[in-house]
Amino acid sequence: MTVAFYIMAAIAVLGAVMAIALRNVVHAVFSVLLFFSALAGLFILLLAEFIAVVQVLVYIGSVGILMLFAIMLTTKVTGDPTRKLLSRGWAWGGLVSGALLLAFLVPLITQSKSESNSQLSNFNPSVKDLGLTLMDPYFASVGVIALLLTAGLIAAVVAASSASGE
Amino acid sequence: MSLIAKGILQGMAVTAKNFIQSYYKKERLPTVEYPEEKSTVNQFTRNIPFLVYDGEDEIEGMRCTACKLCEKACPPQCIYIIKDTDENDKPIKRPKVFDIDSSVCMSCQLCVEVCPFESIRMDSEFELSNENRFEGLLINRDELLKSNEYYHEIHPIEAQETDDRIAAKIAEAETKKKAREEKARLAAEAKQAAAAMKAAEEAAAETETSATEQAQQSEAKAEAPEDNPETKNT
Amino acid sequence: MNNFIDYKLIELGQWTVGLFNDYPVVQILVHLLLATLPLTLVFMGAFGFSTWLERKGLARIQNRLGPNRVGIFGLLQPLADGIKMLLKEDIVPDRSDKLFHFLAPVMLMVPAFIAVGFLPLGDGLMALPMDSAILFFFAVGSLNTIAVFMAGWSSRNKYSLLGGMRAVAQMISYEIPLVLSAVAVIMFSGSLNAQEIVASQQIQSWLASGNLVKEFFGQILGWHIFKPWGFAGFIFFFVAALAEANRSPFDLPEADSEIIAGHLTEYSGFKYAIFFMAEYISAFAIAGIATTLFLGGWSGPVIAGLPWFIIKMFSLFAVMIWIRGTLPRLRVDQLMGYAWKFLLPLAILNIFVAGFYYFAEQQFGSLAAFIGGWVIGFGILQTAAKGLSRLNKSPTLDGKRVYQLVE
Ligand code: SF4
Ligand code: SF4
Numbered sequence: 185m186t187v188a189f190y191i192m193a194a195i196a197v198l199g200a201v202m203a204i205a206l207r208n209v210v211h212a213v214f215s216v217l218l219f220f221s222a223l224a225g226l227f228i229l230l231l232a233e234f235i236a237v238v239q240v241l242v243y244i245g246s247v248g249i250l251m252l253f254a255i256m257l258t259t260k261v262t263g264d265p266t267r268k269l270l271s272r273g274w275a276w277g278g279l280v281s282g283a284l285l286l287a288f289l290v291p292l293i294t295q296s297k298s299e300s301n302s303q304l305s306n307f308n309p310s311v312k313d314l315g316l317t318l319m320d321p322y323f324a325s326v327g328v329i330a331l332l333l334t335a336g337l338i339a340a341v342v343a344a345s346s347a348s349g350e
Numbered sequence: 351m352s353l354i355a356k357g358i359l360q361g362m363a364v365t366a367k368n369f370i371q372s373y374y375k376k377e378r379l380p381t382v383e384y385p386e387e388k389s390t391v392n393q394f395t396r397n398i399p400f401l402v403y404d405g406e407d408e409i410e411g412m413r414c415t416a417c418k419l420c421e422k423a424c425p426p427q428c429i430y431i432i433k434d435t436d437e438n439d440k441p442i443k444r445p446k447v448f449d450i451d452s453s454v455c456m457s458c459q460l461c462v463e464v465c466p467f468e469s470i471r472m473d474s475e476f477e478l479s480n481e482n483r484f485e486g487l488l489i490n491r492d493e494l495l496k497s498n499e500y501y502h503e504i505h506p507i508e509a510q511e512t513d514d515r516i517a518a519k520i521a522e523a524e525t526k527k528k529a530r531e532e533k534a535r536l537a538a539e540a541k542q543a544a545a546a547m548k549a550a551e552e553a554a555a556e557t558e559t560s561a562t563e564q565a566q567q568s569e570a571k572a573e574a575p576e577d578n579p580e581t582k583n584t
Numbered sequence: 585m586n587n588f589i590d591y592k593l594i595e596l597g598q599w600t601v602g603l604f605n606d607y608p609v610v611q612i613l614v615h616l617l618l619a620t621l622p623l624t625l626v627f628m629g630a631f632g633f634s635t636w637l638e639r640k641g642l643a644r645i646q647n648r649l650g651p652n653r654v655g656i657f658g659l660l661q662p663l664a665d666g667i668k669m670l671l672k673e674d675i676v677p678d679r680s681d682k683l684f685h686f687l688a689p690v691m692l693m694v695p696a697f698i699a700v701g702f703l704p705l706g707d708g709l710m711a712l713p714m715d716s717a718i719l720f721f722f723a724v725g726s727l728n729t730i731a732v733f734m735a736g737w738s739s740r741n742k743y744s745l746l747g748g749m750r751a752v753a754q755m756i757s758y759e760i761p762l763v764l765s766a767v768a769v770i771m772f773s774g775s776l777n778a779q780e781i782v783a784s785q786q787i788q789s790w791l792a793s794g795n796l797v798k799e800f801f802g803q804i805l806g807w808h809i810f811k812p813w814g815f816a817g818f819i820f821f822f823v824a825a826l827a828e829a830n831r832s833p834f835d836l837p838e839a840d841s842e843i844i845a846g847h848l849t850e851y852s853g854f855k856y857a858i859f860f861m862a863e864y865i866s867a868f869a870i871a872g873i874a875t876t877l878f879l880g881g882w883s884g885p886v887i888a889g890l891p892w893f894i895i896k897m898f899s900l901f902a903v904m905i906w907i908r909g910t911l912p913r914l915r916v917d918q919l920m921g922y923a924w925k926f927l928l929p930l931a932i933l934n935i936f937v938a939g940f941y942y943f944a945e946q947q948f949g950s951l952a953a954f955i956g957g958w959v960i961g962f963g964i965l966q967t968a969a970k971g972l973s974r975l976n977k978s979p980t981l982d983g984k985r986v987y988q989l990v991e
Contacts, residue, residue: 210737214684217730237719245726245759249752252733256749311716311776358911365910369644381649 196222217248234311396472401494408495413469416445420461428454448491474504590706590889619711631864632662638905645909669857684738689858692731695724696862699869704778706882706890716776729755739850747846751837758827761927765820768938769877782881800885807880812962813938818878829867832908871900937961
C-alpha cells in the first residue's frame with residue numbers, strides 16, 4: 185500500500201513539475217494528464233472508487249481533451265526558446281509557497297493522525313452510499329447545480345443556433 | 351418507424367440478401383478463383399498484337415511483308431521492324447526483327463487497322479507478367495508468330511472475316527489474271543491483226559500501239575496488290 | 585443451475601491458486617495472471633477471428649469470396665497478416681514527435697484491454713470485479729480519445745491531425761448519449777455493478793420456481809431490450825457505440841476516401857497492427873457492455889454463462905460488420921448534428937421514460953407496466969423522434985430536389 189502510494193505520488197509530482205517546466209504546450213498538457221491519472225490512482229488507494237472514476241472520466245476524458253482541443257487551434261505549440269522559464273527571484277517564490285503549503289498541510293496531517301478510527305468505521309465509501317448521500321442531505325445543492333448546468337446547456341444551444349442561422 | 355429509419359432497414363435487407371444468396375446462387379458470387387480456373391475471355395478481347403502465319407511453317411507462312419506501315423502507325427512507337435535480307439544482301443519481303451514492347455503497347459489496335467496484308471492481329475492473351483521487366487516484356491518475332499488456327503480459336507468471327515477477305519482478294523486476283531490473260535490474248539490477236547494490216551494501213555499503226563501501251567499500263571497497276579496474296583496463299 | 589461452465593472455470597482458477605498456498609507472493613502473482621492472461625489471450629484470438637469474420641462477411645455482402653487461401657476457408661489469414669505486419673518496416677516520420685508517436689498505440693491498447701476486464705463474462709467471471717464496473721468502463725473508454733489525438737498530433741501530418749480532430753470531436757459528442765442511454769439501465773437496476781445489472785435482467789422468481797419452462801423464459805424475458813425504454817436505449821447505445829469504436833458509418837476519423845487513414849496515416853508495421861487490434865478490442869468491449877446492459881449479459885437458456893455472453897457479443901459484432909457493409913459514411917456536420925440534436929435529447933427523454941416505467945411496475949405490476957410502457961412510453965419516444973427529425977430537417981432538403989445538369 186505504502187509503496188504504491190509513493191509510486192503514485194512520485195508520478196503525480198513528476199507530472200505536475202513537467203507541466204510547468206516543459207516548453208511544448210502539448211507535452212505540458214499530457215503531463216497534466218499524467219498528473220490526473222496518478223491522482224486517480226491515489227483516490228483508488230483511498231478506496232474512493234467513485235472519485236477516481238470521475239477523475240478519469242471528467243478530468244482526463246473531458247477537461248484534458250478540451251485543453252488539447254484548444255491547443256490544436258493555436259498556431260504556436262512551442263514557445264519562445266530564448267526566454268527563460270524561471271524568472272528572477274524564483275527561489276524566494278518557491279520558499280514562500282512551500283512555507284504556505286506546509287502551513288496548510290501540517291495541521292491537517294497531525295489532525296488525521298490523532299483522529300480516532302471511530303469516525304472512519306461508519307464511513308462507507310461505496311458508490312451507492314455516495315449516491316444516497318447526494319440525493320438525501322445534499323439534494324438541494326445537487327438540484328441547483330443540475331438546474332444551472334441545464335440552463336447553461338440551453339443557453340449554449342441558443343447561442344449556437346442564433347450564430348449559425350438568421 | 352422514425353426511431354430506426356426505414357431506409358436503413360431496407361438497405362440492411364439488401365445486404366443481407368446479398369450475403370445469404372452468395373452461398374447458393376451463382377449470379378450472386380461471380381468470382382472465378384483465378385490460378386486454378388480461368389474465366390473465358392470474350393472473343394472481342396484485345397490485348398497485344400501478334401503476327402499471323404498460314405500453314406505449318408512460321409517463316410514460310412508469315413503474312414508480314416515488313417512494309418513497316420504498322421511501325422509508322424503505332425502511336426507510342428512500340429513496334430520495331432528490320433527487313434530480312436537474302437544471301438546477296440538483297441532485302442526480301444519478310445521481317446528479320448519484329449519487336450513489340452508490351453509495356454508500352456496501349457492496345458489501340460491501330461497497327462491492325464493499317465496492315466494491308468492482314469498480318470498483324472490482336473491477341474487475347476492476358477498472362478503477360480514476367481520476371482524481367484526489360485527483355486522479358488519485349489516480345490520478339492518468334493514469340494509473336496502464331497498460327498491462323500490460333501487466330502480462329504480466339505477471335506472466330508474476325509478470323510473468318512479475314513479469311514473471307516483474303517479469299518475474295520485471291521478470287522479477285524484470279525479474275526483479274528484471267529481478264530489480263532484475256533486482254534493479253536486480245537492484244538496479241540490485235541497485234542497480229544495489226545501486223546497483218548500493217549502493210550495495208552500505215553497511218554493507223556500509231557493509234558494501235560498507243561492502245562496496247564495503255565492496256566499494259568493498267569495491267570502493271572493491277573499486278574502490285576495481286577502479287578502478294580497469290581504467292582502467299584497458294 | 586445451468587451455468588456450470590462458469591463454475592467449472594472458477595473452480596479451476598481456485599484450484600490453480602490453491603497450488604501455491606505455501607508461497608503467498610507467488611500466489612498473488614498467479615492470481616493476477618489468472619485474471620488477466622486468459623482474457624488477453626482470448627481477446628487477442630477473438631481479434632484475429634473477427635478480422636477474418638469481417639473480411640469474409642464484407643466480401644459476401646459485396647458478392648466476393650473473401651480470404652480463402654491461407655488455411656481452410658482462409659482461417660489462418662489473421663496469422664499471415666500478423667506475420668506480415670511484424671516483418672514490415674516501422675516508419676517513423678522524421679519530424680514527428682517520436683515519443684508520442686510511439687506511445688499512442690500503447691495508450692490505445694491499454695485502455696482497450698482494461699475495458700475488457702470490466703465485462704461480466706459469466707456468473708462470477710470478471711477480471712476486475714469492481715463495484716462500479718460500468719462507470720469504470722466508460723471512464724476507461726474515454727481514454728481512447730487521448731490516444732487517437734496523440735497519434736494524430738504526433739505524426740505531423742495534415743491528414744493525421746484532421747483525423748485526430750475529427751476523432752476527438754466525435755468521441756466527445758457520442759460519449760454523452762452513450763452514457764446517458766446507459767444511465768436508464770443503471771437507474772432501473774439500481775446498481776453500477778455489472779453482475780447485479782445482469783441479475784436484474786433475470787426474472788428471479790421464475791428461475792427459482794423449478795418449472796423448466798419458466799426457467800427457460802425467465803432467462804430471456806427479463807432482458808432490458810424487451811422493455812420500451814430498453815429497446816430505445818439499446819438503439820441509442822448501439823449507435824453511439826458505433827461512433828465510439830470508430831466503426832462505419834461513423835468511421836470519419838479514418839475516412840480513407842477523404843483523409844487517407846486519418847490518425848493512422850503515418851503508422852506502419854507493428855504499430856499499425858496494434859492500433860488495429862486496439863480498435864477491434866474496443867469494439868468488442870463496447871459490444872460486450874451493450875450485451876450486459878441491454879441483452880441480459882450472460883443470462884440465457886440452457887447454457888447460461890460464458891457461452892451466451894460470447895454468442896451475444898459476437899452477434900453484436902456481426903451486426904456491426906453488417907452495418908459497415910450497408911451504410912455509407914456520414915458527413916462531419918451530420919455526425920455532430922445527429923449526436924447533439926437527435927440522440928442526446930432522446931436519451932434524456934428515455935431516462936424519464938425509464939423512471940416512469942420503474943414506478944409503473946411498482947404500482948401496477950410488471951405486466952401492466954409492460955403493456956402500458958410499450959403503448960405510452962414508446963409512443964412518447966416515437967413522437968419525440970419524429971418531432972426532432974422534423975425540427976432537424978435542413979430547409980434545403982424540403983420538397984423535391986432539383987438537380988442542375990452540367991451543359
Ligand atoms: S496496338 Fe497500338 S500501341 Fe500496340 S502495337 Fe499496335 S499500334 Fe502500337
Ligand atoms: S505487320 Fe502488316 S503493317 Fe506491319 S510490317 Fe508486317 S505487313 Fe506491314
